[in-house]
Amino acid sequence: MTAIPTNQVCFRTLGHDAPSSLATYESLGGYQVWRRILKEKTPPEEIVEVLKLSMLRGRGGAGFPTGLKWSFVPRTSPGQKYVVCNSDESEPGTFKDRDIMRYNPHQMIEGMAIAGYVMGATVGYNYMRGEFIEPFESCERALKDARESGLLGDNILGSGIDFDMHNHLGAGAYICGEETALLESLEGKKGMPRFKPPFPANYGLYGRPTNVNNTESYASVPIILEKGGQWFLDLGKPNNGGMKIFSVSGHVNKPGNYEVPLGTPFKDLLAMAGGVRDGNRLKAVIPGGSSVPVLPADIILKTDMDYDSLDKAGSMLGAGSVIVMDETTCMVKVLARIAHFYFEESCGQCTPCREGTGWLSRVIHRIEAGEGKLEYLDLLGDVSNKIMGRTICALGDAAAMPVISFIKHFREEFAYHIEHKKCLVENRS
């Protein structure tokens, strides 16, 4: 295996002293782009074009092209507009934004400032989940330093441009990662997703035009503008620009975040993560966070880690949260845990999701407890299909996709569990 380049985008401060400090960030070229924009008043359309060329796709889960998203906010419409950073990071298996904020918060801040400039927004909010005390403190320190250096505020460096931002903490609720629930939460309400349309670009925070991006998306922007859209695109592959942070966890020897080119073969990523623990055999991988379809070993071992390849393989890149399971894993138990999560976290607004997630969870737990019947397997598929696409937000889909895929790929194991009232896997972990 040839050495795979790493840490060239959001993690470029890693390996340097005081990676989160302003001095370190600036020594690596940080805030150069922001200073240039302030000085030259780069036309916003030009910035959007570079992002479009780069094929940076949203790192929060849906993979929507960031450049295109930035062109939706009505830049010249009068009145307040906002940029919001989604640092809720609650999708099980995801732990990259926490590290960006702990080790390179300035790059996210610079990305948000640039977004504010492009969209004519003078205020930004970084919404972090309530448990993120350490990232919050890191981001507060970074904001203070950026302000004191005159990089944020009114009439920044005499440019006539204003932009300031604030760190916000939530208080525990997975659903607040959904962008419209996040906006409700930021307004001081329960995190209940809104109907779309209208989209946040037109009706967002406090009813004003708002751009919402993930932490990693914002943090990718400054270096794209520094080195060029083509540079970023070439880091990855066509339609899948750049490096992406993969959060690798579960049964690997070296769990952690790996920022590697999109298109890196899964087997190489697995090797970087030290391989499967104890020399065990790989059984299955959830490649993008617990809501995306699971893939059995034989499929994922032939798949490259990018949006299009994972899509073709029947799953999704999601947030790049790679959960690795070895041969000791009981798939029924894992699915039961996942189903429980989505049931717990449904906000209860839509009937198919509120009732359906409870149904799924109870039926799978019954199988796991040895009280299942074979007809449950088709029933689970039916219920899942009735949730999919019938809810205000995608939490319903997130609950259904794992169920459908686990039963599709591991039907025999579920059947064994039902017939033998026990697990196919001995000494399961």
Place this chain on the structure above:
Amino acid sequence: MAKIDLLSSEVRAEIDKWIAKYPAEKKRSAVVGALTAVQDAHGGSLTPALMEAVAEYLDLPPIAVLEVASFYTLYDLKPVGQHKIYLCTNVSCMLCGSDQIAEHLKERLGIGFGETTADGKFTLKEVECLAACAGAPMMQVDKTYHENLTRERVDDILAEFD
């Protein structure tokens, strides 16, 4: 006594820091931060009187505050122990042995999830993924993450509270 008098000057200063982040007419955005500040200053849980105090301070109807307090999992509306232990049992932690850690914690503390020790020292909670799966199994004690847990690590962490 007005409910608002329950808020100390330190707590008010903390709430004011949150208020300052949002537009002047959007004080409601500070409710989440305000409730956290009040809960932290009052033994880790919120009473109806405290929630009303927050409502008065932010000029909100009490129901708007109660709604938020009951929606988010980090608020406790019943008395809790001096320290909260949040053990993650989501998939990555489960794959790495959170069941055994759960068993150990329950045995050591003599309580189950959602319960408080008789001496009022610890409340044990089962929580969802805390975005630290590289350090699975992990738990949060009060505001601090503890990763790569083993039974011994758990014992050491608990001993710090003796």
